Amino acid sequence: MSVELAGFTTLALRREVDVLHVTLNRPAVRNAMSLAMVRELRVVLSQAEMRGEIRVIVLRGAGGHFCAGADLSDMAAARMRLQDDPNALVETNAAFGELCVAYADTGIVTVAVVEGTCMGGGFGLACVADVTLASDTASFRLPETSLGLVPAQIGPFLVQRLGYAEARRLAVTGGRLNAQEALALQLVHGVHGVHGVHGGEALDAALAQVLSDILQCAPGAVAATKALMAKARFQSPASLVQEAAEVFSAAALGPEGIEGTTAFLQKRKAKWALP
Numbered sequence: 001m002s003v004e005l006a007g008f009t010t011l012a013l014r015r016e017v018d019v020l021h022v023t024l025n026r027p028a029v030r031n032a033m034s035l036a037m038v039r040e041l042r043v044v045l046s047q048a049e050m051r052g053e054i055r056v057i058v059l060r061g062a063g064g065h066f067c068a069g070a071d072l073s074d075m076a077a078a079r080m081r082l083q084d085d086p087n088a089l090v091e092t093n094a095a096f097g098e099l100c101v102a103y104a105d106t107g108i109v110t111v112a113v114v115e116g117t118c119m120g121g122g123f124g125l126a127c128v129a130d131v132t133l134a135s136d137t138a139s140f141r142l143p144e145t146s147l148g149l150v151p152a153q154i155g156p157f158l159v160q161r162l163g164y165a166e167a168r169r170l171a172v173t174g175g176r177l178n179a180q181e182a183l184a185l186q187l188v189h190g191v192h193g194v195h196g197v198h199g200g201e202a203l204d205a206a207l208a209q210v211l212s213d214i215l216q217c218a219p220g221a222v223a224a225t226k227a228l229m230a231k232a233r234f235q236s237p238a239s240l241v242q243e244a245a246e247v248f249s250a251a252a253l254g255p256e257g258i259e260g261t262t263a264f265l266q267k268r269k270a271k272w273a274l275p
Contacts, residue, residue, distance in 0.1 A: 010037040011044065012062065018055040018274070019211055020048055027063025033121045034071040035092065038099050045102055052274050055219050056211060057103075059125060060113040064137070069120025070096065096121055097153030104128045104157065105230070107223025109214050113207055114138045114188065124154030126187065127161040130226070131210055134188040135203050138179040146174035160233065161187060218256040218272050 005013035012023040022044055024031035048054040061067055078088040085091075103110055103125070112129035114122075119141045126132050126140070142158075144151040151158065151171055158167035162185055169175065179191045193202040214222075224247055232240060251257045256272065263270035 008040050008044075010034060011040050013044065015054075018053060018215070019058060020044070020054045020056070021058045021060070024059070024061045024067055027061075027065070029071065030063070030065040030068035030117045031061040031122070032068045032071040033096070035074050035095060037071075038095050041099055042102060045106060045108070048108055049106060054108055055222075055274070056109045056111060056214055057106075058111045058113060058207065058211075059129065061115065061122075063116075065116035066112070066114040066118040066138070067120075067122025067125065068117050069122055069143070093152060096124075100124055100128050100153060100157055107219075107226060109222060111207070111210060111214075113203065114140075115203070117141075119143055120151070121154065124151075124157055127154065127157040131214075132188045133203065133206055133210065134179045134182060134191050135193050136179045136191055137193075138182065138188070138191075140175075140177040140182050140187065142170045142175040144174075145171060216269070218260055218270070219274055220254070220256050221251055221260075224251060 005015060008025075010024070010026055012025040014021040014023075022041070024033070024037065026032060026034070026037065045057070048057060074092055075089070078092045081088040109131070110129045112126050112132040113134075114126055114132060115135040116137050116139065118126055118138055120143060123140055123142055142151055155167070155171070158170070161167075162170070166185055170177075177185070177187065179188065182188045183191050190206055192206040228240070228244060228247055231243075252261075259272070260270045
């Protein structure tokens, strides 16, 4: 059953059992990310984590576009406050960085569905998501340096997703990528649909398959795996042997491990309870 959730001004929310569909909903400006949107995205995630009922958050944009990057009117407003608050621009930029970190670190699975324009901060969100699907209409751009700016908060996530060399190349060229180029760089994990009447149906079908695959996995095991992999980016395999063994043991002896292995032996689907 699908339930529409109200109370947000920049987002449209729809819940389907344990999947929360979050649509960036400022189509008149191609879903440019305002400070209000940043705050609402943080609230959505925080509420989902506290309630413990949501297993997947799907991010997409309204009106055929994902996100045109930061709302430059917020930057202009921050500049106007500099005389009274010298850190106004720092705080504005840091708010988006904290959003990216929160979505990168959550134990909830995140899926981004990218159509049309995906620039700047939108590019960053596409890199942060666990799974990113794109329509063949998707167009990725990193325009900050061409505007005299720095892709400051999304830079680390670009390096994580694409590697240092590709992230640097895109940053210094004001990089542009179409959907297939993004797939070749593994920025996205699949490109779906063709220009025409069935394009959206193909993308939605691909999303449905990804959600089905995710929901077959145990939620606690997924969260623990995400946390361990995050540490593996910065530590050697040898340094993680003991911790990984303890994580494995806790999972194997816990209710998910028992249910999963029992279901396998009984040749049935496992029944997962939220942690």
